[in-house]
Amino acid sequence: MLQRIFVSILLFSFFLAHTSRASKKWREHTYDVQHYRIEVRFNMNAQTVIGRTTLLIRPLRSKINEVQLDAHKFNIQSITINQSPADTFTVGEDHLDIRLGRSFERDSLFMVQVDYTCQPERGLYFFRPDSANPDQPLQIWSQGEGEDNHYWFPCYDSPNDKATVEMVVEVDSGLTAVSNGHLAGKIERRGKTIFDYQFNQPAPVYLISLVVGKYVKYTQRYKDIPVEYYVYPRHSRQDALRSFGRTPDMIKFFSDFTRFDYPYPKYAQTIISNFMYGGMENISATTQTDRTMHDERAHLNFESDGLVAHELAHQWFGDLITCRDWSDIWLNEGFATYFTNLYYEHWRGYPEFRYRQYGAQKAVIRAETEKPRQLSGEHPWGQYIKGASVLHMLRQYLGDQLFQEGIKTYVHRHAFGLAESSDLRQAFEDATGYNLFTFFEQWVYGKGIPQFNVRSQYQPKQDSLILWVDQMQDSAQVRPEFEARVLIGLRCGKQYREVPVTIKRRHERFAFRCRRQPDFIVFDAGQTLLKTLRFDQPPDNWLAQYRFAPRMIDRVQALSFLEKDSTGQDKSAKYLLQTAVGKEFYGLRLESLKALSRMKHLSQKSRQKIGRALLKAVEKEKDARVRRQIIAAMKKFPVKKQLPVLRRLFKNDLSYHVQAAALNTLCYADSLHALTYIRQGLDTDSWDEIVRNAALGNLKFIPDSTALDVAGRYLFYGTHPKLRQAAVREISRIAKAGNERAKDLLLAVVKEGKEHNRYRPLSYAIRTLVKLKDLRLLPVAEKFTRQRTNRYLKSASAWAIKKLRKEKMKTL
Numbered sequence: 001m002l003q004r005i006f007v008s009i010l011l012f013s014f015f016l017a018h019t020s021r022a023s024k025k026w027r028e029h030t031y032d033v034q035h036y037r038i039e040v041r042f043n044m045n046a047q048t049v050i051g052r053t054t055l056l057i058r059p060l061r062s063k064i065n066e067v068q069l070d071a072h073k074f075n076i077q078s079i080t081i082n083q084s085p086a087d088t089f090t091v092g093e094d095h096l097d098i099r100l101g102r103s104f105e106r107d108s109l110f111m112v113q114v115d116y117t118c119q120p121e122r123g124l125y126f127f128r129p130d131s132a133n134p135d136q137p138l139q140i141w142s143q144g145e146g147e148d149n150h151y152w153f154p155c156y157d158s159p160n161d162k163a164t165v166e167m168v169v170e171v172d173s174g175l176t177a178v179s180n181g182h183l184a185g186k187i188e189r190r191g192k193t194i195f196d197y198q199f200n201q202p203a204p205v206y207l208i209s210l211v212v213g214k215y216v217k218y219t220q221r222y223k224d225i226p227v228e229y230y231v232y233p234r235h236s237r238q239d240a241l242r243s244f245g246r247t248p249d250m251i252k253f254f255s256d257f258t259r260f261d262y263p264y265p266k267y268a269q270t271i272i273s274n275f276m277y278g279g280m281e282n283i284s285a286t287t288q289t290d291r292t293m294h295d296e297r298a299h300l301n302f303e304s305d306g307l308v309a310h311e312l313a314h315q316w317f318g319d320l321i322t323c324r325d326w327s328d329i330w331l332n333e334g335f336a337t338y339f340t341n342l343y344y345e346h347w348r349g350y351p352e353f354r355y356r357q358y359g360a361q362k363a364v365i366r367a368e369t370e371k372p373r374q375l376s377g378e379h380p381w382g383q384y385i386k387g388a389s390v391l392h393m394l395r396q397y398l399g400d401q402l403f404q405e406g407i408k409t410y411v412h413r414h415a416f417g418l419a420e421s422s423d424l425r426q427a428f429e430d431a432t433g434y435n436l437f438t439f440f441e442q443w444v445y446g447k448g449i450p451q452f453n454v455r456s457q458y459q460p461k462q463d464s465l466i467l468w469v470d471q472m473q474d475s476a477q478v479r480p481e482f483e484a485r486v487l488i489g490l491r492c493g494k495q496y497r498e499v500p501v502t503i504k505r506r507h508e509r510f511a512f513r514c515r516r517q518p519d520f521i522v523f524d525a526g527q528t529l530l531k532t533l534r535f536d537q538p539p540d541n542w543l544a545q546y547r548f549a550p551r552m553i554d555r556v557q558a559l560s561f562l563e564k565d566s567t568g569q570d571k572s573a574k575y576l577l578q579t580a581v582g583k584e585f586y587g588l589r590l591e592s593l594k595a596l597s598r599m600k601h602l603s604q605k606s607r608q609k610i611g612r613a614l615l616k617a618v619e620k621e622k623d624a625r626v627r628r629q630i631i632a633a634m635k636k637f638p639v640k641k642q643l644p645v646l647r648r649l650f651k652n653d654l655s656y657h658v659q660a661a662a663l664n665t666l667c668y669a670d671s672l673h674a675l676t677y678i679r680q681g682l683d684t685d686s687w688d689e690i691v692r693n694a695a696l697g698n699l700k701f702i703p704d705s706t707a708l709d710v711a712g713r714y715l716f717y718g719t720h721p722k723l724r725q726a727a728v729r730e731i732s733r734i735a736k737a738g739n740e741r742a743k744d745l746l747l748a749v750v751k752e753g754k755e756h757n758r759y760r761p762l763s764y765a766i767r768t769l770v771k772l773k774d775l776r777l778l779p780v781a782e783k784f785t786r787q788r789t790n791r792y793l794k795s796a797s798a799w800a801i802k803k804l805r806k807e808k809m810k811t812l
Contacts, residue, residue, distance in 0.1 A: 026160045026325035031067055032058045033163040034109065036208070038153050041170035042140060047119060047126040053153045054113045056163075063103040067112065070150035070157035071096040072123075077115040086112075096154055114154045122791045123151030124210070125757075127274055132718035137232065138175075139213040141272045141287065143280060144206035146326060155205045160324045160418055162202035167210060169195045176215045178230055180208060180285045182265040199284065201263065202416050204322050209282030211270045222248040225262060230270035235293060243292050243304040244269055246347075250312050253346050254339060258316055259408045260415060267315070269308070274721075276757035276792075278307050281314030281336070289758075291688055298687035300624035301657040305347075306340055313339035316411060324418040330375050330444075331419055334387015341388065354526075354553045355587035357392055360385035364530055365449060372448030372478050376421045389530055390443045396528040397439065397485060398432055405431040421445070438483050443530075448478030454535040458517040465490070465518060469508040472534075481506045484529055489522030489554065490514065496550060498525050520545040527553045537561075539568040547575055552588055559595040569599045570606045577610055580633075581617040586626055593629045597636045611637030615645060624655040631661040635668045643670055650677070656686040660694035667698040674701035678710065689720045696726035704734045704742075712745055715761075717754035724749075725759040732768035743774055751780055755790035763796040770803045775811075778804045 035056040040049055057067065072094050079086040079098055087101035096114070104110050123144060129136045142149065150157040167179040173193050181199030215230040218240045227247050229240040247267065255261045264284035271290040280287045288311070292304040317335035337360065345353030364386045367373075373381035375390060395403040406428035410419075413427055425440045451473040457466045467488065471481060487498040492514055501510050520541040523533060539562065546558035562572045573596060580592040596610060614630050614637060621627040631649065634642060643666070650662035663681045667674040681695030696714065699707035707730060714727040728749065735742035746765040755762045769777045781797035781804070 025327065027158040029156060029158070029161060030059065030061050030064055031156075032060055033156050033161055034058050035164045035166070036153075036155065036205075037166045037168070038208070039168040040153070040210070042126075042212075044126060044128060044138075044140075049116075049118050049120065049124065049152050051117070051153055052113065052115045053155070054111060055154070056109060056111055058109055059104050059106050062106045064100070064105075065103045066097060066099050069096045069098065069112075069114070069154040070094065070147070071114075071116075071154040072118070072121070072151045074114075074116040074118045074154065077117070078113075079115070080111075080113045082111050083113070094150075116154070118152060119788070120151040121788060123148035125274070137213055137273050139211070139272055141211045141213075141275075142209050143276065143287070144208060144282070145280065147206060149205050149208055155208075157205050159204045159206060159322050159326065162204050162322065162416070162418070164201065165197075165199045165203060165208055167195075167197040167199075167208070169197075169210060169212065171195070171212050174214065175212055176217075176230065178211045178215070178268055178270045178285055180283050199264075201283075203283045203319065207281070207283040207319055209280070209285055209287060211272060211285075211287060213272070215270065220245070220248050222251040222262060222267070225251075225264075226266045227251070228266060228268040230268060231293065232271070232290070239293060239295075242296075242299060243288075243294065244308055246305055247308060247312065249347075250309050250343055253343050254313055254316060257339070257342065257404065257407065258411045259404075260316065260320070260411045262315065263320060263415070264315065267312070269311075274757050279311040281311045281318055283315070283319040286311040286314075294687050297654050297656055298690075300655040301628065302687075306344075309340040309343045310336045313343075320416060321411065321414045321419050322417075324420050327380050328376050328420050329380060330383040330387035330390075331421065331424060333383040334375075334391060337384045338388035338391040351552045351585045351587065354551075355556075355585070357388065358527060358553050358556065361389050361392075361527070361530060364389050365532060368447075368449045368530065369451075369532060374445055374447045376444045386530075393443065393528055393530070394428070394436075394439065396526070398428070398434065402432040402434075442479065442482055446479055448473060449530040449532065450478075450482040450484065451532045452523070452534065454523050454533065456521055456537070458514065460517070463513060463515050465512045465514045465521075467510045467512065467521070467523075469503055469510065469523075471503075471506045484531075486523065486529055487525040488512065489520075489525035489549065489551075491519045491544065491548060492516050493519070496548070498522075519548070522549060522551075522554050522557075525549075525554055526551055527557050535561075539565045539572065543568070543572050543575065546572070552585055555588060556591050559591055563595040563598045566601045569601045570603050573599060573602055573606050573610060577613055580626075580630070581613055581621075586623055589623075589626050590629050593626075593633045597633045607637050608639060611639035611642070615639055615642055618649070619645060624653075624658055627653075628655065628658050628661045631658065631665050635665050638669055650680070656690040659684065659686065660690050663691065663694045664698060667701045671701045674698060675706065678702065682710070689722050692720075693722055693726050696723060696730055699730045700733065704737070704739060708734060708739070708741055708745065715745060715749050716752055721756035721759040721761065724756070724761040725764060728761040728764045728768075732764065735768055735772060743769065743772060747774065747776055747780070750777065753784065753789060753793065755793035757790070757792065760792050760796075762793050766796045766800050770800050773804070773807050775804055775808055778808065 033055050037054040039052040042049060074091060074096065076091055079089050081100050087099040090097040098112060124142045126140050127136055128138045147157040149155055165180055169177040170192050171177050173188060173191050177195040179197035181197050184198045185196035187194040214233060216233050218229045218237045220227040229244045231240050251262050266284055268285045269288050271288050271293060273290050275289040278289055292307055294302055313336040314332060318332035323329055323331045341353050341356045344356055364382055375382055375386050409431035410424055410427035414423060421444050425436050429436055450471050453470045453472050455468045459466060483504050485500060485502045487500055489498045490512060493516065499512060522545060523535055542558045542561045546555050546562060549555050576592045576596050580589050580596065614634050618627060618630045621630060646662045646666050650659055650666060653659050663677055666677045678695045678698055681691050684691040696711060699711060711727040711730045714723045731742045731745050735746055746769055750762050750765050777800055781800040784793055784797040
């Protein structure tokens with residue numbers, strides 16, 4: 001009887017765990033918006049919207065006699081229901097409650113029209129040139145994600161509702177408006193231009209977008225679909241194609257991989273200034289930071305293709321299929337991140353894909369080791385990189401063909417609709433026949449990663465290798481036993497083979513037939529699994545893995561063990577150096593250079609040899625990415641004649657990033673002349689202020705008083721925001737050492753009140769002053785919370801008030 005009860009409890013617990021996965025905290029609603037018609041014009045000086053929004057609404061329940069729309073601090077001029085004045089309405093802080101005057105039945109339709117004005121605090125942003133910043137383009141642009149569009153038009157502002165959209169925008173003649181869908185009409189009238197955009201597929205509100213500014217348009221095509229690039233008048237077609245020219249090929253790849261052709265009437269990319277993100281995947285009309293535009297010299301190290309591919313992938317994952325609730329945002333971001341890497345595999349080959357993916361995995365492993373968190377749930381984490389890593393594990397678990405079948409089923413089943421993690425699992429199970437319950441429990445809903453301790457013993461009499469695999473993760477925070485299928489790579493002489501094994505228990509023992517002791521053993525060949533690994537192989541085994549493993553990424557993995565070895569680094573360094581200055585895949589070369597720089601147990605003889613080899617190689621190296629890393633490594637391997645070479649590179653190299661790296665190494669290696677190098681750097685123009693930013697980052701090599709003089713010139717509004725951030729960072733470093741002048745400068749820049757959406761120098765200064773318990777900040781922060789000001793400055797101020805009021809109480 002007790003056994004039956006115990007089994008029943010287990011089954012019930014399993015049922016609860018299984019069924020609760022679909023119970024997200026998505027927002028309930030009594031109606032479904034079918035269509036939005038948004039008509040807007042603007043008062044640029046007052047930064048206000050004069051709007052009319054018409055909503056076609058279908059009740060989801062019977063006898064609906066009121067609706068609540070999301071609308072933040074609107075001034076309502078009038079509201080009509082089916083063209084008749086609304087009975088009554090109530091304007092709240094964040095909502096608009098409307099009495100309909102009658103009851104509407106389920107699946108009927110009615111129309112709500114709202115005439116209003118508003119001054120958006122977020123969601124819609126106004127920018128124009130001024131005396132301090134004359135090069136600032138005149139722009140108005142929206143950013144709806146997460147739930148910010150209701151700051152400029154009334155709507156249902158949650159991701160679990162989709163509607164078609166018409167956007168009618170009146171702007172001054174000479175300006176261009178870009179929005180979702182196709183341009184159905186354009187009218188010139190009395191110094192104004194009216195743009196009419198129509199989007200006839202369902203979209204969530206957060207993807208409705210608008211950009212207004214001075215633009216030129218360049219166009220390519222995918223099949224019969226226009227692929228549009230809106231850039232500034234100073235940009236040429238070549239400039240636009242340098243950043244966006246691979247877009248048609250990307251559309252073809254994503255269409256082919258998902259087996260769902262690009263579904264929208266156009267694909268536009270529009271650049272904007274002061275953007276808080278790199279890009280935003282607004283449906284059919286992506287917004288991109290203008291920092292994605294770059295010249296040929298920047299292109300030696302920088303490319304826009306990763307950002308372009310990421311936002312484009314969202315057109316399927318996020319736009320075509322939208323997460324029902326933000327707790328499943330990884331279905332948007334994890335997919336976009338992974339499909340970006342898949343495009344790189346298609347374009348540049350598997351090593352490029354694997355190198356990009358491995359970087360994401362390492363970041364996840366570091367974070368999960370510090371604090372285990374779940375991918376889907378009330379407090380999701382890692383939606384970009386952990387999501388991509390989980391998809392890669394799923395791909396390896398199923399194989400390429402079945403993985404693609406699962407993607408196809410998921411996309412076709414949920415196109416133009418909503419999805420949760422459970423929908424993804426169901427689609428893959430239906431397409432492949434695999435039971436993925438454990439996989440999703442571990443990697444999507446569960447927290448943490450396995451921590452493996454691996455030991456090996458070769459038994460020559462039995463021609464056998466024994467491998468013990470123990471999971472050491474803390475079972476109080478993380479599941480005690482992860483189930484995983486991994487490949488064990490074995491090299492015996494010139495033969496290498498990989499054997500699949502399945503780990504199910506906390507302690508496992510595996511035996512492999514081997515006629516001789518392996519030269520090296522690769523645990524999880526291909527490095528697919530999210531994990532930490534302790535594997536006490538001899539250094540020679542790790543070196544053999546680095547030299548001979550057939551998979552590039554297994555060679556990279558060996559570096560993390562070789563750089564920590566305290567006995568054989570001189571021997572290892574010889575082979576790392578050969579790779580670093582050789583002709584192999586650039587990613588392996590970069591990682592070899594980084595590992596060399598981290599080796600702490602090299603002899604002086606080896607250091608001199610490495611330094612001479614790097615000096616010889618640096619000016620001959622054609623790949624600017626590798627050249628930059630060689631220069632960074634030269635800090636650790638100083639040799640004679642190094643400084644003249646670095647000075648030439650700083651002055652003459654075509655790559656801005658290489659120039660900046662040379663400046664960094666010069667200041668480090670020749671700190672007595674650091675101020676001279678810094679001044680030269682500050683006189684050097686470069687894309688995105690790469691060189692000046694590097695110069696400010698080296699102020700630690702000069703006296704604090706001089707550093708404050710230099711940084712102070714880049715501190716205030718009108719300076720490039722990236723340089724303002726760098727100046728604040730350096731002044732904060734000096735302030736933390738107790739320098740009162742530095743504290744005064746930080747307070748002065750906060751008082752100026754000119755925050756930037758992305759770099760946020762004032763927020764950085766506020767954090768420093770709070771850390772220093774500077775109570776002079778308190779009245780300044782209190783003023784910002786009362787005023788209409790930048791959202792990030794207001795948020796930082798509210799946080800500072802909370803902290804400083806506690807400090808003030810301690811002094812009373």
